[in-house]
Amino acid sequence: MIEDEFDFQNIQNVNFAVGLRSNGNRYFVPTDGSIKQALKEVLGATVAGFAQLDGDWEPHDISEDYGDRRRVYAARDADYLTDLAVIFDAGDLDDLSNAHEHVPDIDHYFGVFHDDQGRKAVGIKKGTQLKGTLGARNKLMRLLADDTLEMIGDNVLKLDREFDAIITDGHVFMLKVRSVEYLANIVEHVAGAAAQKVQQIHDTLGFLDFSRIQADIAKHPRMARMAASIAARNDLAQIRQERVQEQATHHGIVLNNVGGRLQCRRQDETKLLEILDDRRYQTDLTASGSVPYRATGRQRVTT
Numbered sequence: 001m002i003e004d005e006f007d008f009q010n011i012q013n014v015n016f017a018v019g020l021r022s023n024g025n026r027y028f029v030p031t032d033g034s035i036k037q038a039l040k041e042v043l044g045a046t047v048a049g050f051a052q053l054d055g056d057w058e059p060h061d062i063s064e065d066y067g068d069r070r071r072v073y074a075a076r077d078a079d080y081l082t083d084l085a086v087i088f089d090a091g092d093l094d095d096l097s098n099a100h101e102h103v104p105d106i107d108h109y110f111g112v113f114h115d116d117q118g119r120k121a122v123g124i125k126k127g128t129q130l131k132g133t134l135g136a137r138n139k140l141m142r143l144l145a146d147d148t149l150e151m152i153g154d155n156v157l158k159l160d161r162e163f164d165a166i167i168t169d170g171h172v173f174m175l176k177v178r179s180v181e182y183l184a185n186i187v188e189h190v191a192g193a194a195a196q197k198v199q200q201i202h203d204t205l206g207f208l209d210f211s212r213i214q215a216d217i218a219k220h221p222r223m224a225r226m227a228a229s230i231a232a233r234n235d236l237a238q239i240r241q242e243r244v245q246e247q248a249t250h251h252g253i254v255l256n257n258v259g260g261r262l263q264c265r266r267q268d269e270t271k272l273l274e275i276l277d278d279r280r281y282q283t284d285l286t287a288s289g290s291v292p293y294r295a296t297g298r299q300r301v302t303t
Contacts (some may be wrong), residue, residue: 001057001073005168007115008047014113016038017093018127020108026087027096031272038159039111043123045161049175060297062190063222063229063277065296066177073171080189080228081172082181088122088167100155103131108183111163123163126179130157187221194224197231201276205242209261213269226273239276247275250282 014036019026031039053071060074076085087110098100110124140152164179165172174180174192183185194217202210217223230236245262248255253271255262264272274294284290 002047002050002166002168002171002173003141005170006119006121006166007117007288008044008121010041010115010116011043012116014111016051016111019087020102020104020105020106026090026093028093029096029099038124040113040292042159042161042163043111043113043121043166046123046166046175049162050173055299060174060177061230061298062171062186062215063225063279064177064298070177070299071174072177074173074174076167076170078172080185080186081119082103082189083184084124084165084167084172087124088120088169103157103291104156106131120169122135122167124165124167124183125160125163128184129160133165145185190224190228191218191221194218194227197224197227200231201227201236204236205239205276207246208261208272209258209263212263212266212272220270223270226277226279227271230273230276244275247280248272250290251275251280 014031015028016031016035017026026299028170049069050071053069057069057071057073060072060078062080065238066072070084074081076088092101097262106127107125108124109130110122113121113123115121115155140156141149142152144150163173164176164183167173172180172184195214198214198217200209201210202214217227233239245255247253248264248268248271251271253268253275254265256265257263272282279295279298280292281295282290
């Protein structure tokens, strides 16, 4: 999938840039040929990292608790990825003057690549490791040709082995999802849109009352993520009242009729969202009756 959007074997141009935490600005940093080659290798290692993973590419699930690496992608124009889209769309950036003074302020870095067809890809990484060796000045050693060791007295920066994500014109391919969520400020974006997402669910599911949830959902990041995930369901309007009530009974959720709609108790709000987000289920494999379960991590499978 990712290979269809960029030719990783024929890269014609490479630039290196950093984003600063204090002001949010991004700058190009001039590099020599050896660093450009190293950035190509980091990009190649990232693509290889995707190739080593089992399973097919799967759409990013905003409410998923990603643990192990998976082949995850999202549309670049997704409303919660606007910060990454801005990085991709940025044209020529100013060069960073007095770069050595700004290194402690680096939040992230990225390589900007163009292939022989003029297509663009951006590999982006949190800056933690890049500047992790900065405090090790006069503690890092260089092995010389005569097998002696020499102390490195200069400030040293370290490129990571892989990028956290690769951004193309169409998609964001996420190798390290949690890092990408930080880079994209997803928590902030999801919280800002949470009330709107709940209203969408409320309007679509006419048998449920979400007015009380909507009032303060922005204060609850996990609930806000689930609301975003539920609102994005392409089958949201097909959710059946009797199935929701059946699941609610299995999981001890009390639903009261309020003005013609079903409203859950305060303590059941997260549970109800988990049901609508397919994160609560039960099994009945033995004669002892059904057993309820909650899934924070899931992966849709085909037969």
